[in-house]
Amino acid sequence: MTLTHAPRTNTKEELRAHARRLFAKHGYEGVSMRDIAGSVGIRQSAIYNHFPSKQHLLVDLMLNHMKRLLDAMQGAVPASGTPVERLIAFVRFHVTYHIDQPDDVFLAYMELRSLDTEGRAAIVPLRDTYEQTLRTILEDGAASGVFTVSENNVVARGLLAMLTGVTVWFRDSGSLDRDTVAAAYIETVLQAVGCTPNR
Amino acid sequence: MTLTHAPRTNTKEELRAHARRLFAKHGYEGVSMRDIAGSVGIRQSAIYNHFPSKQHLLVDLMLNHMKRLLDAMQGAVPASGTPVERLIAFVRFHVTYHIDQPDDVFLAYMELRSLDTEGRAAIVPLRDTYEQTLRTILEDGAASGVFTVSENNVVARGLLAMLTGVTVWFRDSGSLDRDTVAAAYIETVLQAVGCTPNR
DNA sequence: GAGATGAATGAACACTCGTTCTTGGACACG
């Protein structure tokens, strides 16, 4: 008798997309299931046909993101090659990927604290693997003498923070395009590790 | 008839301290007034004798932090001096201050989104003033030829993100002490702006 | 056509949220 559900397709993927955007904007705790459902155009109870809980929805987003990030990075950064080549590839990949997926990146970075124990256990190793790639590049470069870095770990973490920060301020509507930004980061990072390839 | 309130002193400052820690750990939305009151050892209703609302409590924390940060920075970074001297002073100040006050810093960085319009209007200018200091140092250095930076704004934001990131991983219990970390950041930043003073 | 499945609904669950209000004890000052 009541006007019930209209036919829908792809609700699950829409839920992912809207939840990602809302979580990134307001934080996990700042978004209710009603907010997400309302954004998609369904009632909150219907979410549970697709995800068993709010926490599972968050883990789904973060896990998928980390896997895609890791895959894409390993495709973009050659395992062989000089440290300089690999560092340039890593920085270019990281900056452009983060420009393209700012919500996913911000979520994975910020909402580790909202994960329960098992969620965190699933995600932290992936992040560590990603970061280890940069550390290895720096170590190789330092060992072969082309990089000058005093504290490898401090520099690696510092560079990652610097690169990831692009999501905070970059807007496509701004005056700089992606390639210009990536080039600026590449130059700055190369200088930061004491490597001036133009000379 | 009921056992009512025990005498207390300094409740307001205790509320600030506990709220700061909890907000930094779980996020503004992830902390309730009952959580804060329980952490201090009073009931939630008693908070309203000291702060008119949760939002006011957040603004109080962020505004006080930004003012103290700005004051301390202006005391630590000489207005006159060479760009190199000022850059070194700025980096050393920023890193050590952020190591000492990680909760305040994280809060001010993350919870801008939880501020209402007027709170944001009060805080954003202070942060801009702080960041402008670094930008000016980079501009002066670039103008006098001692720094090599392609995109001044990108580099300034990148360096700030790099330095602020120290709050994420630094622990006093770790293997590195504050001075070693500060020195590593100083060296990395000097190299990043294309300035190698040891040569 | 019959039946299974997927996906939506609205109502309800038991809590928790920020906030308000009344009450009353502790202490300072006259």
Place this chain on the structure above:
DNA sequence: CGTGTCCAAGAACGAGTGTTCATTCATCTC
């Protein structure tokens, strides 16, 4: 001693929380 101020307690407010449930419809398969 009386009065006023400060600040705590406790109860209550209405609204919102994540989640569960029975139900209903549309669509696919046999």
